[in-house]
Amino acid sequence: MSTPEKTKYASWAYAEEHSVPDELVERARVLAANVGTDPISDGTAAALTTLAAACRARSMVGIGLGAGLAGAALLRGAAADAVFTGIDADADCVSATRQLLGSLGVASSRTRLITGKATEVLPRLTPEGYDLVFIDAAGESAVDYLSHGLRLLHPGGTLILNDALDGDRVPKPAVREASTQAMRRAEALLREDDAVVTAMFSTGTGVLVAVKR
Numbered sequence: 001m002s003t004p005e006k007t008k009y010a011s012w013a014y015a016e017e018h019s020v021p022d023e024l025v026e027r028a029r030v031l032a033a034n035v036g037t038d039p040i041s042d043g044t045a046a047a048l049t050t051l052a053a054a055c056r057a058r059s060m061v062g063i064g065l066g067a068g069l070a071g072a073a074l075l076r077g078a079a080a081d082a083v084f085t086g087i088d089a090d091a092d093c094v095s096a097t098r099q100l101l102g103s104l105g106v107a108s109s110r111t112r113l114i115t116g117k118a119t120e121v122l123p124r125l126t127p128e129g130y131d132l133v134f135i136d137a138a139g140e141s142a143v144d145y146l147s148h149g150l151r152l153l154h155p156g157g158t159l160i161l162n163d164a165l166d167g168d169r170v171p172k173p174a175v176r177e178a179s180t181q182a183m184r185r186a187e188a189l190l191r192e193d194d195a196v197v198t199a200m201f202s203t204g205t206g207v208l209v210a211v212k213r
C-alpha cells in the first residue's frame with residue numbers, strides 16, 4: 001500500500017528528473033568523482049540555471065565549487081557576458097572547475113576562480129557588487145556565509161543556500177548535529193529578516209532562496 005511518504009518521495013523523484021541530465025551534468029559527475037566531492041543533484045542544477053536566467057545575473061559568486069557543476073549551471077542560465085567568481089579551499093576542486101568550464105567553452109575572462117577559505121576570501125569581495133550568491137560549502141559555517149552573501153548582493157540580488165535541509169535532517173527535531181542546527185539557524189535568520197523575501201524548496205537536499213529587497 002502506498003503511504004503518504006512514498007507518494008511524496010515519488011513526486012520529489014519525478015521533479016528531480018524533470019530535466020534530463022545532459023553532457024554538462026555527466027562530465028561534471030565524472031570530475032566530481034575524481035576529486036571526491038558530492039555534486040549537486042540534477043534538479044538543483046536545473047533550478048540554478050533557471051534562477052540565474054530569471055534574475056538575468058551578470059555577476060555571480062559561488063562558495064564551494066566541488067567539480068564546478070553549480071558554476072556551470074549558473075553560467076548556462078546567466079547573461080551571455082556574466083562573470084562567475086568561485087571560491088574553494090581545495091586546489092583540486094578549483095582545477096576540476098577550471099577544466100569543466102574550459103571544456104564547455106566558457107572564456108577564462110568570464111571566471112575568477114580563487115583557492116582559499118571562504119571566510120578569508122569573502123571579506124575581500126565588493127559589497128553590493130553581485131546579482132547572485134550561491135553557497136554550497138556551508139555546514140556549520142552557514143550563518144557566517146549567509147551574512148557575507150547578503151552583504152555582497154545589491155538590492156534585488158538573489159542568495160541561494162544549497163543543502164539547506166542538511167541531507168533531510170533539518171525537519172527531524174531529534175537531530176541536533178552542528179551542521180543541522182546551523183541550517184536551522186540560517187533558515188530562521190532569513191525568515192525573520194524583513195530585508196529579504198525567502199522560500200525553501202525541497203529540490204535536491206534543500207534549496208533555500210532569498211531575494212534582497
Ligand SMILES: C[S@@+](CC[C@H](N)C(=O)[O-])C[C@H]1O[C@@H](n2cnc3c(N)ncnc32)[C@H](O)[C@@H]1O
Nearest residue numbers: 039040064065066069070088089117118136137
Ligand atoms: C559539496 S561540495 C560543493 C559541490 C558543488 N557546489 C557542485 O557544484 O557540485 C563542497 C565544496 O566546498 C568546499 N569547501 C569546504 N569548506 C570550505 C571553506 N571553508 N571554504 C571554501 N570552500 C570550502 C569543498 O572543498 C567542496 O569542494
